[in-house]
Amino acid sequence: MSRVPLLYDAALVNVSIPNAAELIRSLENVPLTAIALGVEETDQHLLRLAESGASGYVPLQGDVDDVIGNTEAAIRGELSCPPQITFSLWRRIGSIAADDPRERPTVHLTRREQEVLSLIALGASNQQIARELFIELRTVKNHVHNILRKLGVKRRGEAASRARELIGWSSVTPGDTRGRRARNPDRPGV
Template identity: 50%
Template sequence: MIDVYIVAEVRLLRDGLAKTLGESPNLRVVASVARCEELDLEPDDGTLPVLLLDVARRICDSGLRSLVAAVPELRAVVLGVEETEAEIVTYAEAGAAGYLPRDGSVDDLVQMIEEVARGELSCTPRVAAALIRRVGSLAAERPPRTESPGLTERELEVLRLVSLGLSNREIATRLYLSLATVKNHVHNLLGKLAVRTRADAAAQYALLQR
């Protein structure tokens, strides 16, 4: 079961999404609010929390960044993204894992929710190209590193799995660790890499492999 949290300023949109997605047997709409600040994110153990954030009316990356920081296993899908490189990079750095363009359908959205819940990045080829260009620009701006920045062997292993898009729960299962231990490793490696999001950590891991 995937727990879905909806954030959209327009009530008609969020009520419509809640009603439509609630009819899917694999989805459970837990909350539907107008702003990120109104959301109380407390996912039940064993569920996969996915946030749907409508960004068609304004940029709201700060609220997304705060939610992802509070609940690292949260997977966020931004709705109504313009697919401009600046906007894509803004939400990628805030922690978004899925990007539904303005002409996306309900079927596209359901598929995207399922993909990000599996730990995959879900986006159009245009968005993927923008993200790849961003990683390339980061590589050009920073000198290549020949060794890890003080990461332990276990932290490097966790970082590799983070770069593959795995959630904390999936990493815990893969490495036979507790969820709390994985969260601690992720917190530590983000600090050592001096980054704030999992996407930034993945970009750093790509640099380490050069």
């Protein structure tokens, strides 16, 4: 069965009808630009329409020229709206991105830095970390410096919290020795 080509570029949806946002959302799989007509220019109303998939809108007080101009602009991939609405949309995009784990910056810690960070999260001092991992104190200090730089923090206490926030990292428990050398029974652990 072949598809019938569409003769139109846009669908004009009167937002005063019940479930207008759902109607616009239902058009997402149709190659049409959805334009909302009769829109109240409030942050809440416009954000709801944008989230439903509307590509453009015509204000409640709009005229025929607004319908034609805003529809043509939306078909070209442009949106004309007042600066305060642009600001609200921009803030909303930022809040969505902050909540989306895919939008978080990637932080690459080496295996050893992850081990050091685990011990920092458990409250271990540099000396305790050196004993636990059988490395020199200066090496621990270098790892801590690199971890703080990579995570964009200034204090050790912020490092584990920032790691969880950025990469979903969680610390190991004191009994978890995976990835570390075997403990020396003559040396106290953390």
